[in-house]
Amino acid sequence: MADKGGVGKTTVAFHVATRLRQLGRDVGLYDLDSRGTSSSWAGESGYFPAYDLRSLQSHAPDHDVVIWDTAPHPDSEIRSELCRAADLLTVVANGDRDSLTAAADLCRALHAEGARRVAVVFNAIYPVGSEGSDCVEAARAEGLPALPCFIRRYACFGRARWDGRAVVDRAYPRADQAWSDVAAVTAALLRVADGGDR
Ligand SMILES: Nc1ncnc2c1ncn2[C@@H]1O[C@H](COP(=O)(O)OP(=O)(O)O)[C@@H](O)[C@H]1O
Ligand SMILES: [Mg+2]
Structure with a gap:
């Protein structure tokens, strides 16, 4: 979730779902964005089932883990439903000041709406230097x-x-580093979802 488009919600949701599948989880992705980006990406990849908004309106199949990928500004009805139903809400932010401010506002709003657990994950962090640890701090x-x-x-x-795949599936330059970031973030999200420390 994020109050902004383009921070990487879909990229993170798709890759975390792929990692969970690799770990043997029964995972399904609910694509709440009418543009259908994550459901078409997941459909192309064939890694795990994904459902677009239209199909979810008639039936929402159950899975051990369901990842909801939201639109940039989910309407208040969807937001309260997620606050009620989700074990963990993940706010995606980038490494700039305004993204952090937007994430802080969203976290406050989600807590006020009764969200059980919220985690902020920084995405698209410059690989060189200390941007990531500075943001976390x-x-x-x-x-x-x-x-x-x-x-x-x-x-x-x-x-x-472009290829309808996950980074781990092709010999892309830096795919190993990208995938190890995904694996670390997935493990941290699982710890939070299970009620443990970050
Ligand atoms: N970690 C990343 N590194 C490089 N590019 C990224 C990363 N995360 C997202 N992007 C790119 O940023 C753009 C927006 O990502 P997307 O996941 O569609 O964002 P959102 O779902 O929040 O709108 C896409 O072109 C995507 O490839
Ligand atoms: Mg998206």
């Missing part, structure tokens, strides 16, 4: 539930989208 200083790990900016994420 700044977020935590503001009291935000930031994961200790983050996903860096690698061109292979965009390439994988």
Whole structure:
């Protein structure tokens, strides 16, 4: 979730679902964005079942883990439903000041709406230097539930989208680093979802 388009919600949701599938989980992806990006990406890949908004309106199949990928500004009805139903709400942010402010506002709103657990994950972090750890530190200083790990900016994420695959599935440059970021973030999300520490 994020109050903004283009922060990487779909990229993160698709890759976390792929990682969960690799770990043997029964995972399904609910695509709540009418553009249908994550359901078409998942459909092309064939890694796990995904459902677009239209099909979800008639039937929402059950899975052990369901990942909801939201539209940039989910309407208030969807937001309260997610706050009620989801074990964990993940707010995706980028490494700039305004993204952090937007994430802080969204976290406050979600808590006010009764969200059980919220985690902030930074995405598209510049791979060189300390942007990622600086963001985590700044977020935590503001009291935000930031994961200790983050996903860096690698061109292979965009390439994988073109190919309808996950970064792990092709020998893209830097795919190993990209996938190890995804694996670390997935493990951290599982810990939070299970009620443990970040
Ligand atoms: N970690 C990343 N590294 C490089 N490019 C990324 C990364 N995350 C997202 N992108 C790119 O940013 C754009 C927006 O990503 P997307 O996941 O569609 O965002 P959202 O779902 O929040 O609108 C896409 O072109 C995607 O390939
Ligand atoms: Mg999206």
